[in-house]
Amino acid sequence: MRTLPADFAAALASGATTLARCWRITRRDGAVLGLTEHDRDLAVDGTTFHAAAGVAGSETPAALGFAANAGELNGALAADQLDERDLAAGLYDGADVELLLVDWSNPASSIRLRRARLGEVRREGGVFVAELRALADALGQVRGRLFTRGCDADLGDARCRVDLAAPAFRGSGTVLTVAGAGLFVAGGLDGFAAGWFTQGRLVFTGGANAGFATEVKAHDALAGTVRLDLWQRPPEPLGVGDAFTVTAGCDKRFATCGARFANTANFRGMPHMPGNDAVLRIARPGAS
Secondary structure (H helix, E strand, C coil), rough: CCCCCHHHHHHHHHCCCEEEEEEEEEEEEEEEEEEEECCCCCECCCCEEECCCCCCCCHHHCCCCCCCCEEEEEEEEECCCCCCCHHCCCCCCCCCCEEEEECCCCCCEEEEEEEEEEEEEEECCCCCEEEEHHHHHHHHHHCCCCCCCCCCCCCCCCCCCCCCCCHHEEEEEEEEEEECCEEEEEEEECCCCCCCEEEEEEECCCCCCCCEEEEEEEEEEEEEEEEEEEEECCCCCCCCCCCCEEEEECCCCHHHHHHHHCCHEEEEEECCCCHHHCCCCCCCCCCC
């Protein structure tokens, strides 16, 4: 049973409705944003909760067990509060969210109802809708290693040991022609074979999207023209002349590890593991 502070319990017992919900969002870089459904800003526990975004949240049921409950948080996008560019750049991915119930007539009186993680965020027409995932959602995530044919290391990490700073695995270029929100013709990558940067990591080093990083969906080279297609649309429109760096991609297969990186000694998968046909095979007279 939740124990309420004496002043908060007294406000509830008074019969007057002076309650408002507040959401404190803490990004992974430590930045804190406060939003409230009240019609004016509230200062609670050292955080200012802004009312201008017109934020509202769905009801989230609470139940026994390990099922991960989910809810939603929605409101208007505003540059001085919740900037669409910051959302698109992934700055709020996995942010910690606290839901507070506050007595707006006495903001010092409040209780924390629950905590959650920010999940999928949809943006359209100046409005955002964010999924709130209960902390129990972490129980459904993979921990440790799995027996799979593919490698479970990240290219270039301490387990993989491939040096992505080597010239063979790293390229620099600029945007020559914009063909779509995340599709462009690139200059400076003529020395690399088609597909070399597919599933690689691209980081913009110049232009309006400087600092934005995303994965390359496809790397094509046809008739001397190099095209890169990105999985995630940059927060700002691409511009001709935007500079970037990109590293080689890996599809986690044993053959790729050897042919492209000569790194089979550090392959972190089980490529020779028997498949389902071997597991389900039954004994037959005369069969080997």
